[in-house]
Amino acid sequence: MKEGQRQKINQAEYLQNLENITRRHFLWESASGLGALALGSLFGSCSPLDRKPDSFLSTNPLAVKPPHFIPKAKSVIYLHMAGAPSQLEMFDFKPDLQKLDGQDCPASLLDGKKFAFIRGVPKMLGPQASFQQYGESRAWVSEHLPHFSTAVDEVTFLKAVQTDQFNHGPAQLLMHTGSARLGRPSMGAWVTYGLGSENQNLPGFVVLTSGGKNPDAGKSVWGSGFLPSVYQGVQCRSEGDPVLFLKDPKDVDRNLRKASIDAINEINHLNYQKSGDPEILSRMAQYEMAFKMQISVPEVMDIHDEPQYIHDMYGTKPGRASLANNILLARKLVEKGVRFVQVFDWGWDSHGTDSDLAIDIGHINKCRSVDKAMTALIFDLKQRGLLEETLVVWGGEFGRTPMQENREGKKNPFKGRDHHTEAFTMWMAGGGIKKGFTHGETDAIGYSSISGKVTPYDVQATILHQLGFDHEKLTYQFQGRPFRLTDVAGKVIHEVIG
Amino acid sequence: MSIMEIVGRFHPLLVHLPIGILVLAIAFEWLSGYQRYQILKPAITTIISLGAITALFSCITGYLLSQNGEYDGDTVSWHQWLGISVTLLSFLYVWIRSKSELAAKVFSVVVLVLLSITGHLGGSLTHGEDYLTEGLFTNNESMNVASIDDQTKMYADLVQPILESKCYTCHNASKQKGKLRLDAPEHIQKGGKNGTVLVAHKVDESEMIDRLLLPLDQDEHMPPKEKKQLSSVEVEILKRWIASGASFDQTVGELKLTNNLKDILQSHNTPNVSEVPIDDVGKADESIINKLRMLEVMVVPVSQESRYLSVNLINTTNIDSALVMMQELKEQIVWLNASSTSISDVNLKLVGALTNLSRLHLNNTKLSGEGLVSLKPLINLRYLNLSNTNVTGKALMSLASLTSLTSLHVYNTAVQESEIDAIQKAFLNARIEWKNYVVPMLPTDTVRVMLPYR
Numbered sequence: 001m002k003e004g005q006r007q008k009i010n011q012a013e014y015l016q017n018l019e020n021i022t023r024r025h026f027l028w029e030s031a032s033g034l035g036a037l038a039l040g041s042l043f044g045s046c047s048p049l050d051r052k053p054d055s056f057l058s059t060n061p062l063a064v065k066p067p068h069f070i071p072k073a074k075s076v077i078y079l080h081m082a083g084a085p086s087q088l089e090m091f092d093f094k095p096d097l098q099k100l101d102g103q104d105c106p107a108s109l110l111d112g113k114k115f116a117f118i119r120g121v122p123k124m125l126g127p128q129a130s131f132q133q134y135g136e137s138r139a140w141v142s143e144h145l146p147h148f149s150t151a152v153d154e155v156t157f158l159k160a161v162q163t164d165q166f167n168h169g170p171a172q173l174l175m176h177t178g179s180a181r182l183g184r185p186s187m188g189a190w191v192t193y194g195l196g197s198e199n200q201n202l203p204g205f206v207v208l209t210s211g212g213k214n215p216d217a218g219k220s221v222w223g224s225g226f227l228p229s230v231y232q233g234v235q236c237r238s239e240g241d242p243v244l245f246l247k248d249p250k251d252v253d254r255n256l257r258k259a260s261i262d263a264i265n266e267i268n269h270l271n272y273q274k275s276g277d278p279e280i281l282s283r284m285a286q287y288e289m290a291f292k293m294q295i296s297v298p299e300v301m302d303i304h305d306e307p308q309y310i311h312d313m314y315g316t317k318p319g320r321a322s323l324a325n326n327i328l329l330a331r332k333l334v335e336k337g338v339r340f341v342q343v344f345d346w347g348w349d350s351h352g353t354d355s356d357l358a359i360d361i362g363h364i365n366k367c368r369s370v371d372k373a374m375t376a377l378i379f380d381l382k383q384r385g386l387l388e389e390t391l392v393v394w395g396g397e398f399g400r401t402p403m404q405e406n407r408e409g410k411k412n413p414f415k416g417r418d419h420h421t422e423a424f425t426m427w428m429a430g431g432g433i434k435k436g437f438t439h440g441e442t443d444a445i446g447y448s449s450i451s452g453k454v455t456p457y458d459v460q461a462t463i464l465h466q467l468g469f470d471h472e473k474l475t476y477q478f479q480g481r482p483f484r485l486t487d488v489a490g491k492v493i494h495e496v497i498g
Numbered sequence: 499m500s501i502m503e504i505v506g507r508f509h510p511l512l513v514h515l516p517i518g519i520l521v522l523a524i525a526f527e528w529l530s531g532y533q534r535y536q537i538l539k540p541a542i543t544t545i546i547s548l549g550a551i552t553a554l555f556s557c558i559t560g561y562l563l564s565q566n567g568e569y570d571g572d573t574v575s576w577h578q579w580l581g582i583s584v585t586l587l588s589f590l591y592v593w594i595r596s597k598s599e600l601a602a603k604v605f606s607v608v609v610l611v612l613l614s615i616t617g618h619l620g621g622s623l624t625h626g627e628d629y630l631t632e633g634l635f636t637n638n639e640s641m642n643v644a645s646i647d648d649q650t651k652m653y654a655d656l657v658q659p660i661l662e663s664k665c666y667t668c669h670n671a672s673k674q675k676g677k678l679r680l681d682a683p684e685h686i687q688k689g690g691k692n693g694t695v696l697v698a699h700k701v702d703e704s705e706m707i708d709r710l711l712l713p714l715d716q717d718e719h720m721p722p723k724e725k726k727q728l729s730s731v732e733v734e735i736l737k738r739w740i741a742s743g744a745s746f747d748q749t750v751g752e753l754k755l756t757n758n759l760k761d762i763l764q765s766h767n768t769p770n771v772s773e774v775p776i777d778d779v780g781k782a783d784e785s786i787i788n789k790l791r792m793l794e795v796m797v798v799p800v801s802q803e804s805r806y807l808s809v810n811l812i813n814t815t816n817i818d819s820a821l822v823m824m825q826e827l828k829e830q831i832v833w834l835n836a837s838s839t840s841i842s843d844v845n846l847k848l849v850g851a852l853t854n855l856s857r858l859h860l861n862n863t864k865l866s867g868e869g870l871v872s873l874k875p876l877i878n879l880r881y882l883n884l885s886n887t888n889v890t891g892k893a894l895m896s897l898a899s900l901t902s903l904t905s906l907h908v909y910n911t912a913v914q915e916s917e918i919d920a921i922q923k924a925f926l927n928a929r930i931e932w933k934n935y936v937v938p939m940l941p942t943d944t945v946r947v948m949l950p951y952r
Contacts, residue, residue, distance in 0.1 A: 064810075066799040070774060128951065136758035147937050153758075198796055198835075200813050313937045335862065336838060337812050360950045372943055379935035385861065385883040385907030415950070436758070468801060 061230045061278070061285050062204060064196040067468025072432025072497075073391040074198075075334045076191065076463060078342045079327070079374060081366070082172065082215045083349030084396035086359060086417055087425035088446050090367065092159060093131040093140035096444040097402050101126030105403045109447055116166050116419040117351065117407045124445070125404035125417060128360045137436030144367035147375035153436040154378050154387070155429045156496045160440030160449030163398050163456055166419045168216035168349070171397035175456045176221040176342070178485045185225035185476075187460060188340035190485045191467060192231045193224075194474050199337030201296035203234035203289065206338050208326035211346030222342055226478040230282040230289075233342060236329075237321065242301035246294055254294075261287045300336050303328055314376040324373035331380055334390050345370065348396060351405050352416020359400075359415045378429050391431025391466050393459070399424020402445045422448040426459065431466045434498040457490030465492045506562030510624065513560070516553035517617055520588060523549055524606045531603075543595055550588035557581050569623060571671035577619040584612050623673055645926075646759050648751025653683070656750070656759075657739045660732045661686075664721055683746040698744040701737050710736070735759070774806045774832050774856060775878070781805055782830040786823055795820045800832065806854075808833040817841055821848035828852045835859040837883065843869030850875050857881040861907065867893030878902060885909035885931075891917035898924035907931045 088094060105122050129142035132149070139152035165171035170180035177184035185193070188205035197204030207222045215221050222233030236242045248257050265284045272280040303311075303325060304318045311317070314328045323345045330341040348366050349357060356362035374394060381387040400417035423442045429435075440452025461471040464485065471490055475482035523545040529535040530542065560581060564574055587609050595602040650656065661680045667673070669680040678690030689695045695705040702708075709720040710733050721727065728736075739745075742753045750756050782805060787797045796810040807830040814820050817839060824831060831852050837859040841849075846869035849858070856878050867889035873879070879900055890912040897903075906921075906928045913921070913932060922930055 064796045064798040066802050066804075068802050070801045070804065136755070146940055146942065150937075196798075198810050198812065200794065200796075309934065309936075312939065313935070315937075315939075315943055337810065337835075355948075358950065360952070361947050364947045364951055368942060368946075372937055372940075376937045379937060383907075383909040383931055383933070383935050384885050385859075385881075385905070385909070385931055388881075388905070 060200075061228055061281050062192070062197045062200065062289070064198060065194065067195060068470045068473055069468050071466065071468030072389075073430070073466040074389045075338065076188075076340050076391045076393065076431070076467070077330045077334060077377070078187070078340070078463075079330075079370075079392070079394045080172070080175070080215070080342065080344050081348045081370065081394070081396045082211065082213075082344050082346045083168065084171075084398045084400060084419060084424070085348045085366070086350055086363060086400040087159075087423075088127050088400060088402060088417070089129045089359060089363060090142050090145060091140065091157060091425040091427070092423075092442055092446045093142070094127060094402070094442075094444065094446040097124065097446060098126035100124040100445065109403075114166065115401065117405055118401065118403060118418045119406065119409040122401075122403040122406045122418075124402060125359070125415060128363075128415060135436060137438070139436070139438060142367075144364050145371045147371045151375045151378045151429075154382065155427045156434045156437040156439060158395075158426045158428070158439050158452075158454055158459070158493070158496070160423050160442055160451065160453045161395065161399075161426050161455070161459065162423055162449060162453050163421045166398065166421050168397060168419075170217070171419075171421075172215050172217040172221050175395075175397050175459075176217075177223075177225065178457060178460055178487050178490075182217075182220050183225055184483070185227040185231065185485070186220075186222045186233065186342075187463065187485060188222055188233050188342055189224040189227050189231040190474060191340045191464070193227050193476070194469055195339055195467065197337070197339060199296075200289075201292040202300065202333070202336055202338050203293070204338065205231065205233045205340045205342075206333050207233035207235045207342045207344070208237075208329055209235065209344045209346070210321055210323040210326050211344070213346040215344050215346070221344075226483070227476055228278050228282040230285050233340075236297065236301055242297050243293060246290060246297070248294070257294075258291060261291050300332055301329060303332070306332075310380070313372075313380060315372040323369050327370075327373040327377050331377055331386075334381075335384065335386065350400065350416050351407070351418065352412040352414040353407065355414055357414070357416060359417055361414065381430060387430035389431065391433065391463060392429045393426065393463065394428075395426030395459075396424065402447050420447075423453075428462075428496065432498055433466070434496050437496060439493065439496050452495070454493055455489065457486045458493050460486050461490035462493045462496065465497070502562050503566055506559055506564075506566065509556065509559040509563045512552065512556045513617070513620060516549050516556055516584070516588075517613060519545060519549035519552060520584075520609060520613055524610050527603060527606045543592060546588060546592050546595070550585060550592065553581070553585040553588055557585050568674050568677065569672060573619055573623055573672035577616060577623060580612055580616040580619065584609065584616055587612065625667065646750065646756060648749060648756050650750045650756075650759075652739055652742070652748055652750050652753055652755070653746045656735050660728065660736065664726060664728055664732070667725075668721070696740055696744055699741060701740050704740050707733075707737060707740060774800055774804060775854060779805050779829050779854075782807055782827050786826050790820060790823055793820050793823075795824075797827075806830055806832045808835075810835040811839045811841065812837070814839070817845055821845055824848070825851060829854060831855065832878075833857040836863065838862040841865070843867070846870065846872040849873065852876070853878065855879055859883045860887065861885045863887050865889055867912070870894065871896040873897055874899060876900060881905040883907040884911055886911070888912050891921060894921060895924055900925070901927060903928045905929055905931075909934065 088097065101124055103124050105124055107121075110121065129144050131140045131142050133139065134141055134149040135153040137153050139155070139157060141149040141152060163171055163174060165174050165180050173182065173184075174180045176186045188207075192204035195204070205222070209215075219235070222235070224230070224232035234243060237244070241247060248254065265287055268280050268284045272284075303316060306328065310328070314324050316322070316324045316328045318325070323343070326343050330343055333341050347356070348363070350359045350363040351357050352359060377392060378387065381390050381392070399420040401420040403418065405412050405416045405418040423446065440454060441450050442448065443450050464471040464474060471484060471486045471492070475484045523542055526538045526542050526545065530539040560578065563569070564578065591602065591605055591609060594605050665680045668675040669678045671679065671681065676690040676692070678695060679685035686696065687694070692705070697703040709718055710728060712719040714723045714727070738755055738759065742755060745753070750759055790797050793816050794813040796813065798808055800806045800808050807827060809824065809831055811817055811820060812835065817836070825848065828851060832854050834849065834852065834855055834857070836849070841860065841863050843866055850872035853875050855876050858876070858879060858881065861883040862885075865884070865887040867887070870889060870893040874897060877900065880902055882903060882905070885907045886909070888911065889908065891914055894908065894913060903925050904927050906925055908930065909932055918930065918932055
């Protein structure tokens, strides 16, 4: 049958189906939905006809799909240091800031600016680390990242990232969903929606968290927003059951489980034929995947079988929940065909309100907790031949001020820095990104960018570009208009593409 | 531009007239000896005269063109004097014809020879000395990762060959466009009509680099857009050379650039995942794709614009049948991922028949390498991942004919460190990744800071 013909018939069928959508259907949908998410998908499912015919190639919403153009990267590992690390103690070396240490912050830097906690006139705070240049690329790295200093020639630094959100939740949402408000799909969801999953036994989009706390913005930073919910990130844990609620109930064996899922899906399928609602397909896919994941996920999530030298490399200890373990897991997942792994680590919010959050105490420990593992990740991907097709991205939701925080106008008990939106550092490696390169520069005290400014939208556009997408064309029809990750902004940072 | 200069620029156009006309005359001269062509005879003198006159005009315009200072040296003066000789001889030829036909015939040969030499020299001036032969002997393969070591001379081995192949045609002794010569250190340092073209250590201030980076359609872009352009590696090398001080005698070892340059060569030479053939291919048979999908084989076009296919076997339990079916898509399949599967050495025979493959993942499998030799027909292969297998160095050497390979991964295999040199020699263009990277244990890794640091 010709493609056009088939489409016509599909449309006729669809119209027929619309007539089948009754008040009862509506109640059923609403009742089964959970708050805003379900409502979102209900609206989403109101207009599947406007959708490009290729967004659902088959009845399997996770089937692999081609990107717009030939990709450089096949998967992404996004390391998010939630709370926002201090670029001034890691990568952005500002000797001039040391000279101003302890002096009042000039009024010109404060006029018309709003900070999360700084009030009145704060003092400047010099870098709490010494720096050296490393590698052929002569990149500056602080003494708190002794391992990472050996990897700088693999990396492109973005030294002048600028955001417009100074609270964690909105800033994290902006970074991952392209909007500071709730309800948009996350980057990983967009990618899985666009590319499907290479490995049907594993989720296409996995989330790993450490640091004892989920990101402030909650699970929305890996949510699917108005996209069908199969595309949301699957949160896996590195200790205990990797995925919660996946185990068979007591006394139910695998065959029985399979039989029941088949039965449920048969009914679901009938339902789908009647209503044409893609969310039913989502649900069927999720049942199937959950069943397969019962075997495959515990397998891939177990790092016991990694050789000792790999554990030495990453600094991992099996059986513990740690950032290092999650980073090693991210490598394992990508190796098995997972598209997008998002690693969140909480605890970088170094205000100086207690010693764990002191720039010269807790922040150093955080640096140490990530340094070895992120360095190992780069070299391990490289030795396995995976770095060229895996894009690694590292960053926080914003940066930290060159001023010392004075919460409510009073001196904090420890040295700390407030949230800073004007300029902060991120880095990318692999996936067709330049090696040993720096893009963007900040002024003498690291307050704002003087060249190469990029926004979260630009970073998103670049990530999608490396995966083979034109970020302006990866869209989803919702509430009467096509939506995209970068909304109405975003430029691919061509300078960093190798 | 003065009127004289404009007149001069008609030279390349005008020269074709005397060449064509004189050759015609000479042809008639010899043909008219035959009975059949005798009717041509009366025309010959007129034609030669016409040739002589146009040759005169060519000389005048040529002289004016040479005055703009962009041409100099031996080639130009030979071209000039030979041109003048040809003109004078053509007039002489007209006179000789009126005396003796036999003498005219002999004389015509002399004119023909001189005309050819003049024309060739003129061609060399416009298109470059080696214009004729460059297709015959390309020595541009000098640059690959293996050819760089500490002893490599930055200028003589890396920079000069680039300038030679991409710039000499217009910036040498005989042709100095923009009054610039790039064919020897002292000329490069001297610069062109706007002064120096290179500032040591300052890439941004070096006119030479600026011009390379200009958009192609700008007039100042070098080399001019109709000429062969520099590759990104070549631009990188020129940049590094200037950034490191534009030295004419130091080695890359002395400049501490060895690894950096190797990386540049690799990162640019290595195909990113994106290598697919340029030529189009027929549409893949949907029914086969669907059958493969039934076997849980992932088959997908490499992009929405392409008919080439990428295949992943990770979910299939039936590799044998999948590989058999894939034979019918052998034109289309360019990437194959069989990592973390049960693929065996025997299966490699069918893999080796997929001759359009450019990327092949066989990592994390039980392969011993015995079957590796079956991959020999994969002459388009650029990326081959064999890490975490039992492949041996010996087995690998059986693939040495795969010269297109640019990225070869044998980390954690039976390949011995002592074999790497030989393997690198066999795969000259390939970046070989084999070693275990170590991230050493440092005391600070496990110590927690409890008090303010320092």
